[in-house]
Amino acid sequence: MTDWLNTVGEQLLFFFILPITVVYLVGSLSSYLTDQLNRWLGYALTAILSFFGVVIHELSHLTVALIFRHHIVSFCLWQISDDGILGYVNREYNPKSYYQRLGNFFISLAPILGICLTIWFLLSFGWVTGWHIRNIIIIFILVSLLLGFHLSQADWQNFWRGTPFYLALILIISTVKYIFFQ
Incomplete structure (x- = not known):
């Protein structure tokens, strides 16, 4: 039992706690950078x-939403608006689908991976x-990309909606690893 708990703990640390802390x-x-630039430049x-x-941020959300079979209602890759929203992806998903609910976790964090891949490519x-x-x-372009790392409040809300399913996935994988690969 202690070995299984250690396996689960390691998986949680490496695949949840550390990545989320970095994100x-x-x-x-x-x-903070965006706030400072707003103050200095407007x-x-x-x-x-x-x-x-912003474009890579929203394209990342859009791409992963399609992978998890979410219905895209509307999207805007970039805009200047009075409400301060520079881009968005409005989507719907089936709340009865565990796959689509798990997708919320990955969709919300997708911009981090998308921007990192773009930086690496450049x-x-x-x-x-x-x-x-x-x-x-x-x-x-790199400075612009750095501004796209910011996850909105809506991104974090979607993250928390998908987190229970992601944690369940970690638990299942940890158990399979413990049973079959020890």
């Missing part, structure tokens, strides 16, 4: 500067050695 910290830093200029980050395939105009453009 929260990175999102908080992104939010909302409109900050919104323009965050274009690439630095791996776009960056050139030395001073080059392309590198200056990439730096501008």
Whole structure:
């Protein structure tokens, strides 16, 4: 029993607690950066500067929502609006489907992975050695992407809706690992 609890504890630590802590910290830093830019540059200029980050953020939500078979009602990849919402993905899901409810967890965190992959792609395939105009453009895009790490209150609400199903999945995988792979 103690071995099983250790297995579950390890899985929770590595696949839930540590990643969520990192996501929260990175999102908080992104939010702080956005707030500072809003104060220094104003909302409109900050919104323009965050274009690439917002587009990748919303495309990540959209892509993972489709993977989890959510019905997309509407979406906007980028906008400047009076309510401060720069983009959105409105979706519906079947509350009786465990798969779609689990999807809420991954949909809410998708921008973190999407932005990280975009940064990796830019630095791996776009960056050139030395001073080059392309590198200056990439730096501008990277700053924009950093602003896209911020998860909204709606993202966190969806995260918590999917969390019980994700934790159940960790419990099932941990049990299978304990029984068959020990």
